[in-house]
Amino acid sequence: MSNLLLLIVILINFFTLGSARLVACIRAVAFQGALLALLPLAAHGLSGHALLLGAGALAFKGIFIPWLLLRAIREVRIRREVEPFIGFVPTLVIGALVTAGAFIFSGFLPLAPEHQDGLFVPTALATMASGFLLLITRRKAITQVLGYLMLENGIFVFAVLLSTAIPLMVEAGILLDLLVGVFVMGIVLNQISREFSTLNTERLTALKE
Amino acid sequence: MIGRILLQLAILLLFAPLLLGVITKTKALFAGRVGPPLLQPYFDLFRLWRKGFVISRTTTWVFLAGPVVGLVVPLLAAMLIPFGGLGAPISFSGDLILFVYLFGLARFFTAAAALDTGSSFEGMGAAREVTFACLAEPTVLFALLVLARGAGSLALGDLLGPQLAAQWHGNGGASLGLILVCLFVVLLVENSRIPFDDPNTHLELTMIHEVMVLDHSGPAFGMILYGAAMKLLVLGALLVRVALPVQTGSLLLDLLVFLAGLLGLAVLIGVVESTMARLKLPRVPQVLVGTTLLSIFALVLVLR
Numbered sequence: 001m002s003n004l005l006l007l008i009v010i011l012i013n014f015f016t017l018g019s020a021r022l023v024a025c026i027r028a029v030a031f032q033g034a035l036l037a038l039l040p041l042a043a044h045g046l047s048g049h050a051l052l053l054g055a056g057a058l059a060f061k062g063i064f065i066p067w068l069l070l071r072a073i074r075e076v077r078i079r080r081e082v083e084p085f086i087g088f089v090p091t092l093v094i095g096a097l098v099t100a101g102a103f104i105f106s107g108f109l110p111l112a113p114e115h116q117d118g119l120f121v122p123t124a125l126a127t128m129a130s131g132f133l134l135l136i137t138r139r140k141a142i143t144q145v146l147g148y149l150m151l152e153n154g155i156f157v158f159a160v161l162l163s164t165a166i167p168l169m170v171e172a173g174i175l176l177d178l179l180v181g182v183f184v185m186g187i188v189l190n191q192i193s194r195e196f197s198t199l200n201t202e203r204l205t206a207l208k209e
Numbered sequence: 210m211i212g213r214i215l216l217q218l219a220i221l222l223l224f225a226p227l228l229l230g231v232i233t234k235t236k237a238l239f240a241g242r243v244g245p246p247l248l249q250p251y252f253d254l255f256r257l258w259r260k261g262f263v264i265s266r267t268t269t270w271v272f273l274a275g276p277v278v279g280l281v282v283p284l285l286a287a288m289l290i291p292f293g294g295l296g297a298p299i300s301f302s303g304d305l306i307l308f309v310y311l312f313g314l315a316r317f318f319t320a321a322a323a324l325d326t327g328s329s330f331e332g333m334g335a336a337r338e339v340t341f342a343c344l345a346e347p348t349v350l351f352a353l354l355v356l357a358r359g360a361g362s363l364a365l366g367d368l369l370g371p372q373l374a375a376q377w378h379g380n381g382g383a384s385l386g387l388i389l390v391c392l393f394v395v396l397l398v399e400n401s402r403i404p405f406d407d408p409n410t411h412l413e414l415t416m417i418h419e420v421m422v423l424d425h426s427g428p429a430f431g432m433i434l435y436g437a438a439m440k441l442l443v444l445g446a447l448l449v450r451v452a453l454p455v456q457t458g459s460l461l462l463d464l465l466v467f468l469a470g471l472l473g474l475a476v477l478i479g480v481v482e483s484t485m486a487r488l489k490l491p492r493v494p495q496v497l498v499g500t501t502l503l504s505i506f507a508l509v510l511v512l513r
Contacts, residue, residue: 007383010506018499020492089498096502100509107513 002042005035006123006157010099013130016150017095018088022142026069029146032153033061039160043120053171057156060175065149065182069142072186076193083139091137095130102126120161128154141192145185152178214288214298221287224468225438226250228445228475235479250438257431265424267327275322276425276432282315283439289365290446293467294456300366305353308365309346312399312440316342319433323421334420337490341405341417344497345398351504352388352395355381356451358511369447373454384507385451391500391507392448396478398497400441403482405493445474 012032016025037058040050084091102125115121131150138144152174159171230247237244246252264272289304291297320335356368359376377385398405401418410416422433449470457463488496 003383007387011503014499014502014506018495088495092495092499092502096505099506103509103513 002039003119005039005042006119008035009123009153009157010126013099013127013150014092014095016134016146017130018092020088022073022140023070025143025146026066026073029149029153030062030066032150033066034058034063036153036156036160037062039157043160053160056172056175060179061149061153061156065179068182068186069145072142072189076189085137085139091133095133098129098133099126102129115161120157124154124157124161126154127151127157130154141185141189145182148181148185149178210298213295217287217292217295217298218284220292220464220468221284221439221442224471225442226254226435228441228471229438231472231475232479232482235476236483239480239483250434254431254435257434258428260427262429263426265326268325268424271318271325272322272424273429275318275325276429276436278318279315279436280432280439282311283436283443286311287439287443287446290443291366291369291450292446292464293450293453293470294371294458294463295460295467297364297366297369300364302363305357305363305365305368309349309353313342313346315436315440319421322425326424328424331421331423334417334423337417338401338421341398341493341497344494344501345395347501348391348395348497348504351501351508352391355384355388355504355507355511358508359385369450369454371454371456373451374456377454381511384510387503387507387510389448389451391504392444392451393477394496394500396441396444396448397481398493399444400437402478404485404488404496407487442471445471449474 009032012028012035016028016032019025019028034057037054040053040057044050099122103122106121106125109121111121128151131147131152131154134147134150135144136147138147155174156171159174227247227250229250230245233249234244234247286308288299289297289308316338320339323331323335353365353368356373357363359381360368360370360372362368373385376382397403401408406417406419408419410419418437422430425433446467449467453466453470455463455466457466
């Protein structure tokens with residue numbers, strides 16, 4: 001069950017890297033968050049801790065943050081296309097290489113025996129790397145937020161692996177961090193679009209007094 | 210042995226056009242029309258067969274070789290692949306390479322025949338078709354490699370053998386699911402179906418395969434249609450076998466499951482065609498690269 005979930009998570013990584021439509025990207029990442037909410041239950045069975053973790057992930061990553069992002073798109077009226085620095089096919093290829101690398105690399109890690117063969121560690125690494133890739137290869141500020149979100153999804157997969165050891169407080173802290181990040185990004189987005197009438201972050205590299 | 214070959218040929222020859230009929234009917238039902246009768250492809254073939262040839266004076270023998278090879282290749286390829294649980298009539302180690310490149314041969318001759326007319330229009334279609342095909346090829350090979358890894362053999366008859374059912378339940382289930390999606394996309398590309406090509410229009414912008422066979426007429430065009438239908442059946446057989454690896458032991462029951470699977474596949478193609486728009490031409494290579502990556506990923510999963 002959890003293997004299937006993790007597989008779908010990896011497929012969503014690929015989809016997000018290859019998709020040209022911003023709204024589709026946001027929906028995909030939201031779906032990924034919602035799937036991850038099922039993961040603690042699938043991995044550790046029904047317990048209060050897992051339930052809380054899942055509910056928190058669903059509320060924030062599956063519903064609230066995507067809603068904020070979709071609202072931000074509507075408000076600043078950006079064009080719907082994702083504009084990549086490098087093309088979709090090269091991004092996809094790099095994403096695949098990174099995923100394969102994550103699988104190979106996780107084989108070398110000194111993991112606990114019960115985590116050795118599962119998909120958890122490779123998926124977490126692959127998702128984090130894909131999020132990072134999204135962060136650095138896209139021009140629009142909002143896709144960079146998406147990359148950030150995906151990065152967090154990868155961390156969440158890791159956290160589920162250790163969720164019996166990690167206190168809920170840590171995960172709550174990460175979620176809060178993310179939420180604040182997205183809020184700040186929303187405000188910044190508004191500012192950027194007011195100043196430059198575009199959300200292209202390339203312009204931000206040339207600073208003026 | 211001979212009986213099995215004849216049975217396989219009979220299924221292929223008699224059943225193939227029906228799949229096209231089912232696809233057309235499904236599309237018609239989706240659009241709220243009655244649609245042509247299910248047996249219309251047979252009538253079309255019969256009608257085309259009775260007509261005469263109209264051949265341009267600028268063409269050579271290559272122009273006629275295209276349809277002939279297009280008709281013969283699916284017959285040969287069908288010999289390598291098991292129809293349902295029946296087992297392949299001819300099987301040897303490495304025949305999966307032959308299987309893939311038989312279709313390459315057919316494509317080469319169809320493209321050569323299209324170029325032989327000297328029309329720039331058909332040359333454009335040939336260029337597009339060959340581009341898409343060479344992007345689809347790695348997907349098929351990686352998908353077959355995944356199967357080969359599971360079967361521990363390089364013969365198509367063994368790849369699609371009874372071990373598939375165990376593989377679905379065991380560790381390989383995820384990768385089988387992935388390659389099933391990949392093979393379905395390849396099936397749509399290879400048979401010039403809607404998200405990639407429109408089999409019904411003759412417009413410059415939308416057509417790829419159709420533009421290549423525009424100059425063929427009468428029996429030659431009939432051969433192309435028949436060959437295309439059989440190609441759909443042969444590639445569909447691969448897909449149906451991976452999706453429904455049931456083997457009851459009874460010949461009749463296995464055959465029924467297989468034919469039902471093919472009809473289901475035809476309905477699925479019809480649904481895809483009615484619910485999707487054609488992809489933009491630059492998007493097609495992206496999708497194909499995506500499926501290649503998915504099949505590589507499936508291979509990584511089974512190699513681990």
